[in-house]
Amino acid sequence: MSLIKLDISKSGVTVNSEMLAKAQQANELLHSGKGAGNDFLGWVNLPSSISAEEIAAIEAQAAKLREKAEVVICIGIGGSYLGAKAVIEAMSNSFEFLHRKHANPTVVFAGENISEDYTFELLEAVKDYSIATIVISKSGTTTEPAIAFRIIKAEIEKRYGKAEAAERIVAITDQARGALKTLATNEGYPTFVIPDNVGGRFSVLTPVGLLPLAVAGIDIKALVEGAQAMEEATKAEVAVEQNLAAQYAIVRNELYAAGKKIEILASYEPKLQYIAEWWKQLYGESEGKDGLGIFPASVTLTADLHSMGQYIQEGERTLFETVISVANSKHTIKVENDEQNLDGLNFLTGKRLSEINKMAELGVQLAHVDGGVPNMRIEIPQIDEKAIGELLYFFEKACGISGYMLGANPFNQPGVEAYKKNMFALLDKPGYEEESKAIKARL
Numbered sequence: 001m002s003l004i005k006l007d008i009s010k011s012g013v014t015v016n017s018e019m020l021a022k023a024q025q026a027n028e029l030l031h032s033g034k035g036a037g038n039d040f041l042g043w044v045n046l047p048s049s050i051s052a053e054e055i056a057a058i059e060a061q062a063a064k065l066r067e068k069a070e071v072v073i074c075i076g077i078g079g080s081y082l083g084a085k086a087v088i089e090a091m092s093n094s095f096e097f098l099h100r101k102h103a104n105p106t107v108v109f110a111g112e113n114i115s116e117d118y119t120f121e122l123l124e125a126v127k128d129y130s131i132a133t134i135v136i137s138k139s140g141t142t143t144e145p146a147i148a149f150r151i152i153k154a155e156i157e158k159r160y161g162k163a164e165a166a167e168r169i170v171a172i173t174d175q176a177r178g179a180l181k182t183l184a185t186n187e188g189y190p191t192f193v194i195p196d197n198v199g200g201r202f203s204v205l206t207p208v209g210l211l212p213l214a215v216a217g218i219d220i221k222a223l224v225e226g227a228q229a230m231e232e233a234t235k236a237e238v239a240v241e242q243n244l245a246a247q248y249a250i251v252r253n254e255l256y257a258a259g260k261k262i263e264i265l266a267s268y269e270p271k272l273q274y275i276a277e278w279w280k281q282l283y284g285e286s287e288g289k290d291g292l293g294i295f296p297a298s299v300t301l302t303a304d305l306h307s308m309g310q311y312i313q314e315g316e317r318t319l320f321e322t323v324i325s326v327a328n329s330k331h332t333i334k335v336e337n338d339e340q341n342l343d344g345l346n347f348l349t350g351k352r353l354s355e356i357n358k359m360a361e362l363g364v365q366l367a368h369v370d371g372g373v374p375n376m377r378i379e380i381p382q383i384d385e386k387a388i389g390e391l392l393y394f395f396e397k398a399c400g401i402s403g404y405m406l407g408a409n410p411f412n413q414p415g416v417e418a419y420k421k422n423m424f425a426l427l428d429k430p431g432y433e434e435e436s437k438a439i440k441a442r443l
Contacts, residue, residue: 226389
């Protein structure tokens with residue numbers, strides 16, 4: 001039984017039999033493998049297919065890295081880092097960087113940008129710590145992570161020598177081919193496989209996400225169990241009326257058809273900021289094609305009420321809002337009484353911050369609905385591995401259903417290659433001579 005609750009009562013959408021049938025058909029397409037992009041549907045039954053042996057192998061490799069390194073640099077871009085980053089941010093102490101002693105290695109990220117300053121500062125930051133790296137790339141030739149890996153690999157080999165480096169570098173890559181697979185075989189790196197039928201943005205529950213999470217001390221077994229529960233709750237045989245992912249997909253598509261072109265994912269817990277970043281890639285890359293798609297945006301409240309709040313309340317009425325609500329906090333802090341009461345807040349004396357935060361959430365929802373912003377609310381009981389695992393699979397399944405309902409292929413991304421041709425031409429990559437002449441003439 002899943003832990004997540006979905007409230008669509010303030011969305012303004014009344015679900016009818018036609019919508020239910022369309023969503024049911026989309027979900028059945030995902031499970032039958034007869035829809036567009038069906039060669040990338042390995043994620044659909046992924047949670048239930050993860051064996052205890054696979055979890056044990058990942059945890060064993062994570063333990064080796066934990067013994068060797070104080071800092072593990074995870075190299076990847078897009079889905080090859082966002083899922084792990086999102087779960088680590090959600091599950092970690094927000095101020096762990098201030099703690100002198102860490103029970104687990106610190107996992108940091110590289111290869112998601114080509115910033116010279118970021119890379120320099122990363123190398124400077126880790127120079128007094130023992131390091132290892134997890135490099136994630138199906139091909140091994142994606143520009144951003146490949147550059148980062150060159151640099152990090154050289155640093156590890158310089159410090160420890162090639163033999164020891166081979167125990168401090170783990171490759172997550174294709175099973176049989178590609179530059180990274182070839183290098184890993186030649187150098188003797190431990191490897192894990194990115195399944196051929198799982199695209200990057202759906203890969204958080206493969207070794208792509210699970211190994212960095214295990215290194216960081218996350219309970220990956222509980223994470224997978226959460227995802228398994230949501231897989232069971234959204235399988236093809238489940239009636240759409242009970243399928244929360246299908247209901248979310250229905251409302252999104254109905255609001256889009258009614259002119260709501262922007263979805264804002266909001267939360268009142270800053271720990272969920274990178275869950276929103278992961279969600280933005282998932283939906284933006286899956287639905288934004290063929291001139292179609294809801295634009296995914298995000299805010300962290302109440303902080304962003306003092307920046308984006310004005311626009312959400314009274315700006316152009318082309319947006320709707322989905323709120324991730326957390327029912328229970330892990331810790332308790334109450335407001336103290338103040339004799340002078342200069343701030344006028346003694347009426348809050350004895351109240352928990354979580355209670356105040358919840359009233360802010362409900363007050364904002366009412367204000368936004370009154371202002372013409374349809375709202376949905378996804379509630380998780382608390383921020384823990386099982387709830388986050390459920391949430392990740394919930395969004396993945398809803399994305400597949402929603403994309404098919406929209407009429408898009410949710411599993412390709414032809415547009416992301418457009419910039420590379422121009423970049424390679426500008427950098428005079430061999431084989432791009434004609435493109436180089438043409439683009440430089442334009443400039």
